[in-house]
Amino acid sequence: MAEEPQKSKMGGWLRDLAGIFVVIDETKTEEKPASTPAPAQPATSTSKTTAPATSTSTLASTPPASSDFVDDLRNRFRKILEEKNQPGFDFYEFSLMLLRTSTNPSVEHFKTAYEGAKLLNPNCNQQFLLESANFYKSELQKAFEATVSAGEQKKAALNVEKSNEQKQLNNEVANIEQQLGKLKQQIADLEKAQAEKLTALNGIEGKFNDKFVEIEQKIQATVTAKEGVANEISLIENGIKQYIS
Structure with a gap:
């Protein structure tokens, strides 16, 4: 039972819960908060969790988190309710009293706990307990929404990071494709030049x-002409030798 109003620890527990979306694996090595039984839901009340709107990029095939991680979160939520415990005897203390008798309380357990509650708080009745339960449900919902909001913010940041990296990779792929196009054109030009040179090489004999x-x-013809002139010279030379003394 809380004797005095407790100071608001909103900033602290919100940071703790938001921290699960920074490095999830850290929860496996951190010391878990002391396990405090969560206030039981009234038998006549139906609890409905309303989650903030989630991003359309949520993967439908996402595997569930480990049971250890779920247990750690459950203990964090229980710790928040413990910190939000109101002064005097109310639904929180009633839940602790009830859960100490049985984890699956029956009608008799409820009646016994209720009799004890009236001794501790004469003003305790069904309406008081249900109104008190609404307070703790509201605090639990606030903590839940803050936790999910932190996760959505982390997911949004990842989407931005993914989009930026995807854009960069697309630009790099386009740049490489452009370079490949230029190289292919250069190769085509070289192949064309090679073919032209081979054609010229094959026709070089004819050229x-x-x-x-x-x-x-x-x-x-030069040899023939020279021999003709040389023969003329020889003829004259021989005639001189023969006919002129």
Whole structure:
């Protein structure tokens, strides 16, 4: 039972809960908070958890978290309710009293706990307990929404990081494709030039053959002409030797 109003620890426990979305694996090595039984829900009340709107990028195939992680979160929520315990005897103390008798209380357990509650708080009745329960449900919902909000913010930041990295990779892929296009064009140009050179190489004999023939003809003609002139000289030379003394 809390004797005095407790100071608000909103900032502290919100930071603790939000911290689960920074490095989830840390919860496996941290010392877990002391396990405090959570206030039981009234038998006539139906508890409904309303989660903040989630991002459309939530993966439908996301596997569930480990049971240890769920237990750690449950203990954190219990700790929050313990810190929010109101002065005097109310639903919180009634729940502790009830859960100490049984984890699955029956009608008799409820009646026995209620009789004890009236001794501790003469003003305790069904309406008082249900109104008190609403307070703790409200605090639990606040903690839940703050925790989920921290997760959504982390997810939004990851989406931005993913989008930026995806954009950068798309730009790099486009740049590489552009370079590949230039290289392919260069290769095509080189292949075309190679084909042209091979064609020229294959036709080189025909290109120079006529020139070689022409030169060879001129050389042979030169030899023939020289021999003709040389024969004339020899004829005259022999005539001089023979007929002139």
